Amino acid sequence: MQWEPSPAAKKEAALPDVPEGTRTQQTRQRHAAVHALMAKGVSHSGIVAELRMDPKTVRKYMRAATADELVSSRPTGRRSVLDEHTAYLLARFNEGCTSADRLHKELVERGLKVSERTVRRFVRNLRQNNPSDATPQVPRAREVTTVVLTHPDNRTETNRVTLKELRDRCADLDTACDLVARFAEMLVNLRGEEKLVVWATVAEKSPHPELRGFAAGLSKGWDAVMAGLSLHWNSGPVEGHVNRVKMLKRQMCGRAKPDLLRKRVLLYR
Known part of the structure; x- marks a missing residue:
């Protein structure tokens, strides 16, 4: 019997916006840094020395007008092996099947030749868009x-x-x-x-x-x-008075003679 997604799963099965990965964010940051230096009139060699990047890489960033030219969801131009099965995976994920291993087995049973790594990457992107399903972070x-x-x-x-x-x-x-x-x-x-x-x-x-x-x-x-750790008596009051006297001495340093300082110490509450 062929699997059919439930009505609720069909309704929720929409491809989410996949968040940009670390490499994409780094590409955008480097492109911005290169063009910021170009705007200041820094030469190609100067940018290489400033950012400590490969000259060929710097030249590639300099030629790209925008970072989007360097960033692509599919840099090779090839379609993903999961394109035709996205609706199935999203529906199963929304039904509660969030195990990448389980989803990989189901895809293999459907006759699809796909690696476990590809399925894990797809599930990881889904979890990033569903914080409730994400693994809790280890406390610091x-x-x-x-x-x-x-x-x-x-x-x-x-x-x-x-x-x-x-x-x-x-x-x-x-x-x-x-x-x-x-x-x-x-x-x-x-x-x-x-x-x-x-x-x-x-x-x-x-x-x-x-x-x-x-x-x-x-x-x-x-x-x-x-x-x-045993007696109720302690030196807290004495330490408090010592701290108070030191505070008054700092306040009155260079401002009053000993007679005025004495009065402040005796009369201060």
Whole structure:
């Protein structure tokens, strides 16, 4: 039985505008750069030296009045092997079949001799025009650290899902997240006296050199770290007063004598 696209697929089966690839964009940029230098009166040899391009390539760009003369959807002038099957591929794609391998097998069953690479390229262009079908991008390192270091109560639902997926896929990241969360809990709730020794022992044996180095650094000022993670008292107010005095000294430098500076320090709130 010959395949027939559904009415909905027929309605949606329209050839999308294929986005320009990297090579096409580079061609347009180079053409613009060459003609910008030509407008300034730069010679052929000067353009070659400025843009570091092959002399023959520069000459070709100089002869082309517009970039469209250098860019063509089919540079060889030959028809694509998929031209007669575009409607079929678009209909199948709109029906939910987005696998290039599956579409290639179906085309072979229809008697078409086509390479898998050609079909993959066609499907990739379709996905670029359908963002919902595109493969999600890998988050950047800064985005991952932000999600990990954000308080659990302040994480959005998207961040929670992203972090769960990352921890499920990477055992090392799961270990790092656990150690970071345990240290943050000690820092916020001042539970260092109860948990810091165990945490440092585990961190020193972790597969992450950054956490091992951090745990080793704690031992250099262990008493101060233990006090900071256990006691409610801290030097915050003192540091605040020191910062205030330094600010006043910078403001009054060269503007007042010590007596006026003294009054500002004593009376400033």
